Each structure stands twice: as C-alpha cells, then as structure tokens.
Amino acid sequence: MDIQNHGFINKGTSQLDDLRNNLDHIDRQLIELLGKRFEITETIGQYKACNDLPPQDKKREYEQFEKISQTAETCGLNSSTALTIYRCIMDIVICRHEEIKRLHLKTRQL
Template identity: 50%
Template sequence: MTMKLDHLRQQIDEIDHELVALLAKRFQITEEVGKYKAAHCLQAQDPGREALQFKKIEELAKLSGLHAGNAAAIFRCIMDQVIARHEELRSERVSS
C-alpha cells in the first residue's frame, strides 16, 4: 500500500515541477506584456481579454475533465498576480 502512495506522490512531484516551469515561462511573457503596457500607457487590467480567457479556460477545463470552477479559481489567482505586477511596472514608469 505504501509503495502505491509513494508512486502517486512521485507523480505529483513531477507534475509540480512541470507546472512551476510553465508558470515561470508564462510570467516571463506577461512581464514583457506589462512592460509594453507601461511604455504605451495602457491599463494593467483588460476586462475584455480576461472574459475571453476565462471562457477559453472553462472550455479547456471541460475538455480535460477538470472542474471549470477550479480552473477559473487557479487562473484568477495567476491573473491577479500578473495585474499587480503590471500595476507596479506602470507606477515605476510614471515615477521615473
């Protein structure tokens, strides 16, 4: 029984590694988006884009067998972090 649990946990650890690597990539790209927005005096948050993203996330979740509400909650957290960073970049630009 313990070997099965250990194997499952090992699989989770491997997936966590992949998730962190993907998040790092995503945040590198969103950093560039934030710099672009700051340089062009664009708002940190784009409600229209968010609505489209959440619709797409819901569809992808359903196709993958993931509860759409769970996927939305995870992506809301990710997007909130990105928006906060974009606001920082805009403030830094305005301050300098």
C-alpha cells in the first residue's frame, strides 16, 4: 500500500488517534455483542443438556457457515476471514456446551 496516496503522510498523530478511537469504539461494540451472543449460547447449552441433545450440531454449523460466508461477501469482508473468526467462536461454544453437559450428567447422578 502506498501511504502517500492515502493522505496519511504528515497529518500528525491526531488522525491516527481518531482512527484508533474509532477502532476502540468498534471493539467495545464487538465485545458487547459477543457477550450477548455467549449469554444466548449458554442458555442453548443448558437446553441441550436438559434435553439430552449433543453439544455439537454439524448440520446447524454448516448452515451457519454458509450464511456467514454470504454475509461477509455482501459486507465486503473476506469470507475466509469471517469463517476463521466464527470457527473460533463456535469451538469455544462447543467446548462450553460439552462442559455444561458433563456438569448436568454429574448432577443427575447425585
């Protein structure tokens, strides 16, 4: 990338600070949304455990990844990048659902 053609030379740190502040704001929004997402997946994990459903649903994952890929492309984000991020999120959720199921089974045995 030729930074001279993007107006970034000799602009001082105020422009950089503004850009970083924008990123900080977006990061906060992302974290808030992830928090809400994990609250919902926690409830889903409880539901699955109580109803003897498996922690992982491959069909649902496939459908989600298709939607995520399409949404990413529509929004101008590289679909591979979006899928990598969501794979990490899904893996965390699956691990948590497995833990919830183990705890649920343990409590039922008592």
